[in-house]
Amino acid sequence: xxxxxxxxxxxxxEDECPYFQDFGYKTQEKKSLLEALMDIRNExxxxxxxxxxxxxxxxxxxxxxxxGKPDLACRTMVESLNSxxxxxxxxxxxxxxxxxxxxxxxxxxxxxxVEPYLFAGMxxxxxxxxxxxxxxxxxxxxxxxxxxxxxYSACPVVARDExxxxxxxxxxxxxxxxxxxDKRGYARWSRVNTEAGAWGCDTVFKCNDVCPKKxxxxxxxxxxxxxxxxxxxxxxxxxxx
Amino acid sequence: MxxxxxxxxxxxxxxxxxxxxxxxxxxxxxxxxVHPLRSHSVAAQGGINAALxxxxxxxxxxxxxxxxxxxxxxxxxxxxxxxxxxCQKAVPAIYELDFHGVPFSRFPGGVIAQRPxxxxxxxxxxxxxxxxxxxxxxxLYEQSLKKQVKIYSEALVTKLVVDNGRCEGVIVYxxxxxxxxxxxxxxxxxxxxxxxxxxxxxxxxxxxHGSGIGIAYRAGVALKDMExxxxxxxxxxxxxxxxxxxxxxxxxxxxxxxxQRFMADYAPTAMELAPxxxxxxxxxxxxxxxxxxxxxxxxxxxxxxxxxxINKRLPAVREICLNFAGIDPVKNPIPIQPAQHYSMGGxxxxxxxxxxxxxxxxxxxCACVSVHGANRLGGNSLLDTIVFGKIAGEEASHFIQGLExxxxxxxxxxxxxAAERQKVEDWMSRTSGEKAHDLLNKLKVIMSEKVGLFxxxxxxxxxxxxxxQIREDYGHACLPGRCLRYSQAIINLIEFGYMLDLTExxxxxxxxxxxxxxxxxxxxxxxxxxxDWLKHTLVSLKDGRPDVGYRDVKITKYKPQERKY
Numbered sequence: 001x002x003x004x005x006x007x008x009x010x011x012x013x014e015d016e017c018p019y020f021q022d023f024g025y026k027t028q029e030k031k032s033l034l035e036a037l038m039d040i041r042n043e044x045x046x047x048x049x050x051x052x053x054x055x056x057x058x059x060x061x062x063x064x065x066x067x068g069k070p071d072l073a074c075r076t077m078v079e080s081l082n083s084x085x086x087x088x089x090x091x092x093x094x095x096x097x098x099x100x101x102x103x104x105x106x107x108x109x110x111x112x113x114v115e116p117y118l119f120a121g122m123x124x125x126x127x128x129x130x131x132x133x134x135x136x137x138x139x140x141x142x143x144x145x146x147x148x149x150x151x152y153s154a155c156p157v158v159a160r161d162e163x164x165x166x167x168x169x170x171x172x173x174x175x176x177x178x179x180x181x182d183k184r185g186y187a188r189w190s191r192v193n194t195e196a197g198a199w200g201c202d203t204v205f206k207c208n209d210v211c212p213k214k215x216x217x218x219x220x221x222x223x224x225x226x227x228x229x230x231x232x233x234x235x236x237x238x239x240x241x
Numbered sequence: 242m243x244x245x246x247x248x249x250x251x252x253x254x255x256x257x258x259x260x261x262x263x264x265x266x267x268x269x270x271x272x273x274x275v276h277p278l279r280s281h282s283v284a285a286q287g288g289i290n291a292a293l294x295x296x297x298x299x300x301x302x303x304x305x306x307x308x309x310x311x312x313x314x315x316x317x318x319x320x321x322x323x324x325x326x327x328c329q330k331a332v333p334a335i336y337e338l339d340f341h342g343v344p345f346s347r348f349p350g351g352v353i354a355q356r357p358x359x360x361x362x363x364x365x366x367x368x369x370x371x372x373x374x375x376x377x378x379x380x381l382y383e384q385s386l387k388k389q390v391k392i393y394s395e396a397l398v399t400k401l402v403v404d405n406g407r408c409e410g411v412i413v414y415x416x417x418x419x420x421x422x423x424x425x426x427x428x429x430x431x432x433x434x435x436x437x438x439x440x441x442x443x444x445x446x447x448x449x450h451g452s453g454i455g456i457a458y459r460a461g462v463a464l465k466d467m468e469x470x471x472x473x474x475x476x477x478x479x480x481x482x483x484x485x486x487x488x489x490x491x492x493x494x495x496x497x498x499x500x501q502r503f504m505a506d507y508a509p510t511a512m513e514l515a516p517x518x519x520x521x522x523x524x525x526x527x528x529x530x531x532x533x534x535x536x537x538x539x540x541x542x543x544x545x546x547x548x549x550x551i552n553k554r555l556p557a558v559r560e561i562c563l564n565f566a567g568i569d570p571v572k573n574p575i576p577i578q579p580a581q582h583y584s585m586g587g588x589x590x591x592x593x594x595x596x597x598x599x600x601x602x603x604x605x606x607c608a609c610v611s612v613h614g615a616n617r618l619g620g621n622s623l624l625d626t627i628v629f630g631k632i633a634g635e636e637a638s639h640f641i642q643g644l645e646x647x648x649x650x651x652x653x654x655x656x657x658x659a660a661e662r663q664k665v666e667d668w669m670s671r672t673s674g675e676k677a678h679d680l681l682n683k684l685k686v687i688m689s690e691k692v693g694l695f696x697x698x699x700x701x702x703x704x705x706x707x708x709x710q711i712r713e714d715y716g717h718a719c720l721p722g723r724c725l726r727y728s729q730a731i732i733n734l735i736e737f738g739y740m741l742d743l744t745e746x747x748x749x750x751x752x753x754x755x756x757x758x759x760x761x762x763x764x765x766x767x768x769x770x771x772x773d774w775l776k777h778t779l780v781s782l783k784d785g786r787p788d789v790g791y792r793d794v795k796i797t798k799y800k801p802q803e804r805k806y
Contacts (some may be wrong), residue, residue: 011726032480036345042678046724046730053279057560058284059279060279061276061286070292097726101726104524116383118341118342124340129340130350136346147278182342222251235519
């Protein structure tokens with residue numbers, strides 16, 4: 001099938017503004033968008049830049065906007081788009097570094113802010129923690145996150161408020177708060193009890209829609225909110241006593 | 242000039258393990274060609290071995306039994322002291338990972354779950370469903386955030402600079418700026434991963450060019466046992482994405498076009514859970530005999546496990562099959578074929594992860610200790626990265642603590658960077674010549690057709706000749722299009738030179754080794770020959786040409802015996 005790949009090009013060092021460039025491409029059955037991009041780069045324009053690594057939807061490198069929707073290029077088959085025009089743009093809400101490669105730094109910084117690591121407590125159990133699988137299952141959804149940035153790019157709150165931590169970071173925090181091994185105190189994680197944190201979410205669930213790994217980050221944000229409210233009430237009741 | 246005491250090259254499991262184990266009082270940094278979370282370690286699925294004895298079927302498992310399985314699996318080419326060390330350290334390593342937050346799957350009672358894996362006498366593979374690499378890599382990255390490890394992402398190391406027999410630093414191509422810069426490091430740890438992309442069919446990520454192995458070789462370090470290339474038995478037909486050995490560990494069957502579990506003919510006791518070299522050859526033999534489908538693949542059947550078990554323990558496998566082949570393993574068997582997966586060989590290091598070059602260490606797939614010998618067992622590669630990555634970080638720290646020598650002259654590093662810059666300039670200034678991906682395709686065809694699962698003297702000699710021919714073409718390569726920033730084309734051309742070095746070492750080692758051992762199967766020498774070949778191959782650069790030497794295998798208490806499963 002003959003396709004037109006309309007790719008957003010931009011080199012902030014050389015170009016004044018971004019522009020679309022069309023590439024003709026003959027696709028075959030089961031061709032992924034990433035493979036197509038590599039063919040275009042190899043055969044038509046070696047200066048075309050985009051990120052990739054695993055090609056199996058687990059490393060999170062190749063997130064980009066494909067015909068209007070953020071997704072991983074590697075897991076998107078060209079034929080599945082049902083269109084001979086394929087428009088490819090870099091992830092929004094992040095600065096373009098070159099062509100389809102965006103500056104992920106704000107995304108990583110937001111992640112860093114939630115202290116995304118286990119607070120295991122002082123004692124190190126000699127033969128590892130003992131936790132029931134049922135407990136661990138509660139975080140299954142969130143540990144599937146590959147931090148590709150699709151949700152961050154689709155989030156309308158991130159678009160208007162650069163302080164907002166975004167869905168991936170908040171879901172990651174919830175993953176730790178729910179981990180039966182984690183001992184971080186309320187004082188530590190309740191720092192997200194703000195508009196830049198758990199209360200910033202518009203609950204329009206764009207993040208859930210675009211997540212290529214079915215993480216449903218908004219569930220995590222809702223979980224944080226619930227936990228914040230419960231903690232708050234418990235504290236008030238305790239004071240009354 | 243940017244200067245560090247310890248520079249870790251590579252942000253996968255071995256690299257992050259090394260950085261986290263290094264003395265925090267030293268100036269330590271990780272430099273990686275991709276963000277650490279994009280490293281190929283993330284794609285590991287099935288698990289990590291340790292004799293915890295948590296599985297009810299584990300009986301009296303012990304690290305000694307784990308070591309025995311590893312050594313037998315290696316077809317007795319592993320250094321036994323190294324395998325023992327790794328298996329001994331496995332148990333505390335798993336508990337440490339758990340302590341740092343790895344969400345391992347659990348058995349009733351809350352202990353870490355363990356599943357059976359190929360070539361193992363007991364079920365000792367710890368796992369987090371089939372996303373074990375993902376969760377361990379994310380956990381180590383989280384720990385590196387906690388400990389504020391300095392990380393330079395998206396910077397490709399292109400050269401190791403050596404002066405007076407000691408490594409002085411590296412040359413780096415920085416993707417964001419397009420600059421080629423020197424970086425001083427008093428000690429360098431390579432954790433640069435494997436080279437799967439020199440083959441047409443590989444489970445490896447696109448970035449696995451293996452240049453780190455070639456860089457070390459060019460810096461004068463020997464490469465060990467490079468002829469041992471692991472094919473994974475079960476890669477998804479079409480895209481060659483890994484389908485974990487855990488699928489068979491959970492009870493999956495391999496079926497030919499007659500519906501027979503053909504492993505009965507090849508490994509009647511272990512069946513589907515024989516070591517990878519044996520299963521991969523069995524599958525290819527079935528396909529070659531006409532017992533496959535479309536002369537390309539056989540079936541991996543999980544249907545009898547049921548939807549619930551598949552969703553619980555193999556969710557990523559199901560997702561991969563749905564995404565990349567349009568097949569639901571709950572309802573249909575998975576079409577699979579063998580594909581290149583892992584390199585047993587690599588940079589020659591000892592049990593301290595130290596190389597012959599002062600201050601230079603290597604760990605993980607790019608290194609060869611050797612713990613995997615002629616064939617690695619599933620679940621042992623993650624273990625290797627964690628154990629020997631940590632050792633590399635500790636040993637490099639000791640080296641720096643005892644260091645008295647002053648830093649060398651900056652000029653050496655600056656000159657080397659200028660030479661690298663000139664190389665790229667030359668490629669860009671040419672108006673005609675070979676392009677990187679054409680060269681690479683030619684190399685892949687040679688490696689796949691002539692240095693694959695089954696080898697002969699004639700084919701290996703032809704491959705060697707072919708590689709040398711491509712090296713000449715590489716001499717007049719060109720970059721059609723001028724762009725320095727985020728240029729994968731530049732990366733591919735830089736790395737290609739090193740891919741020629743490592744494929745030459747693979748092929749030369751394979752040509753010389755006139756026996757069959759583990760993954761190295763010679764149709765013209767189909768028997769193992771301990772009398773002449775119970776030794777490691779060492780390929781090193783002498784006067785610009787590869788020179789082959791050998792070193793005896795270290796035997797402790799496990800006498801080489803015939804390998805039956």
